[in-house]
Amino acid sequence: MSLPVVAVVGATGAVGVEFMQLLEQRNFPMAELRLLASSRSAGKKMTFKGKELTVQELTENSFKGVNIALFSAGGSISKKFGPIAAQAGAVVVDNSSAFRMDPAVPLVIPEINPEAIGQHKGIIANPNCSTIIAIVPLWPIHKLNPIRRLIAATYQAASGAGAAAMEELRESTRAHLEGREFQQKIIPHPYAFNLFSHTSKIDPATGYNEEEIKMVNETRKIFGDPTIRISATCVRVPVLRAHSEALNIECDRPITPADVRRILATAPGVRIVDDIEKNYFPMPKDASGQGDILVGRIRQDLSDPTGKSIAMFVAGDQLLKGAALNAVQIAEYLVR
Numbered sequence: 001m002s003l004p005v006v007a008v009v010g011a012t013g014a015v016g017v018e019f020m021q022l023l024e025q026r027n028f029p030m031a032e033l034r035l036l037a038s039s040r041s042a043g044k045k046m047t048f049k050g051k052e053l054t055v056q057e058l059t060e061n062s063f064k065g066v067n068i069a070l071f072s073a074g075g076s077i078s079k080k081f082g083p084i085a086a087q088a089g090a091v092v093v094d095n096s097s098a099f100r101m102d103p104a105v106p107l108v109i110p111e112i113n114p115e116a117i118g119q120h121k122g123i124i125a126n127p128n129c130s131t132i133i134a135i136v137p138l139w140p141i142h143k144l145n146p147i148r149r150l151i152a153a154t155y156q157a158a159s160g161a162g163a164a165a166m167e168e169l170r171e172s173t174r175a176h177l178e179g180r181e182f183q184q185k186i187i188p189h190p191y192a193f194n195l196f197s198h199t200s201k202i203d204p205a206t207g208y209n210e211e212e213i214k215m216v217n218e219t220r221k222i223f224g225d226p227t228i229r230i231s232a233t234c235v236r237v238p239v240l241r242a243h244s245e246a247l248n249i250e251c252d253r254p255i256t257p258a259d260v261r262r263i264l265a266t267a268p269g270v271r272i273v274d275d276i277e278k279n280y281f282p283m284p285k286d287a288s289g290q291g292d293i294l295v296g297r298i299r300q301d302l303s304d305p306t307g308k309s310i311a312m313f314v315a316g317d318q319l320l321k322g323a324a325l326n327a328v329q330i331a332e333y334l335v336r
């Protein structure tokens with residue numbers, strides 16, 4: 001395509017702001033950037049490449065002439081406006097869960113299945129942030145020695161729940177330290193100096209919440225392997241930005257920590273942070289603001305005498321690789 005017109009839907013949100021920074025930093029080729037949000041933000045000015053752009057209200061007419069639409073305004077907005085944008089001729093890269101499990105929609109992590117991008121029919125889905133952060137480092141292992149079972153526990157940051165949740169963590173922490181009452185509005189539990197099970201809906205039949213089930217189903221779709229067995233426990237922790245996860249994998253054949261280090265040393269989008277002497281391992285503070293998934297605590301799982309299991313700890317910026325960066329990487333494939 002000639003230089004595309006790009007729209008960011010949800011430009012004022014936590015992910016939307018990252019979209020704009022990435023498009024600028026990576027000098028994404030485009031003829032025009034259109035910023036869309038709700039009527040609340042219409043008229044707001046945002047800066048892109050030193051120029052002020054005005055946020056417009058998202059309407060059914062917003063996509064005339066748009067070639068690429070990066071959506072991050074929630075599932076219901078994607079469900080309604082994604083097909084409208086695609087109908088108007090845009091390729092939609094959607095951050096919500098609206099289309100991820102639709103068999104006709106590619107679910108893409110460019111380090112894993114970039115070939116799926118070419119199969120789109122107007123909409124491409126960006127996976128769930130916890131899924132992306134877990135499986136970018138697991139894929140190169142899976143390719144060489146298939147992972148039969150994954151057990152994951154997440155430590156998810158406030159930013160995963162949007163800009164307002166980050167503000168609520170700051171405000172409730174301040175109130176807690178000053179001994180003031182705090183009435184939470186966004187997060188249903190006291191957040192300062194606390195942690196709680198991910199607040200997505202629990203399926204009474206299985207006891208798993210939606211975030212956990214997303215990790216199961218999305219990993220199977222992206223790996224193209226419906227047989228991989230996965231159990232996740234998703235927890236929100238009082239960290240502002242970047243998710244961490246404890247991962248435990250069981251492979252088809254024996255595997256050692258040295259094998260894993262060798263495989264991950266050259267894996268795209270992965271950086272090993274595993275300094276045993278200094279006790280320095282992946283932390284959300286180091287994962288924040290950069291695009292790699294940090295991997296450490298790589299060790300043999302002593303509970304599996306067959307030698308097929310590895311434990312590790314990972315951290316990744318879910319606003320970047322877990323959302324905006326992954327989507328911009330997909331968009332970069334579209335303009336190649």
Ligand SMILES: NC(=O)c1ccc[n+]([C@@H]2O[C@H](COP(=O)([O-])OP(=O)(O)OC[C@H]3O[C@@H](n4cnc5c(N)ncnc54)[C@H](OP(=O)(O)O)[C@@H]3O)[C@@H](O)[C@H]2O)c1
Binds near residue numbers: 072128159319323
């Ligand atoms: N945060 C993450 O780490 C992450 C990771 C992966 C995927 N996602 C997904 O990305 C989406 C946005 O997440 P976020 O964290 O950026 O949320 P957020 O900070 O709450 O931002 C929401 C954005 O959506 C816009 N919006 C809300 N209602 C709208 C409407 N009726 N019409 C048009 N725009 C509307 C908001 O605009 P106003 O400012 O006008 O309200 C804002 O720009 C969600 O689907 C989320 O699941 C988020």
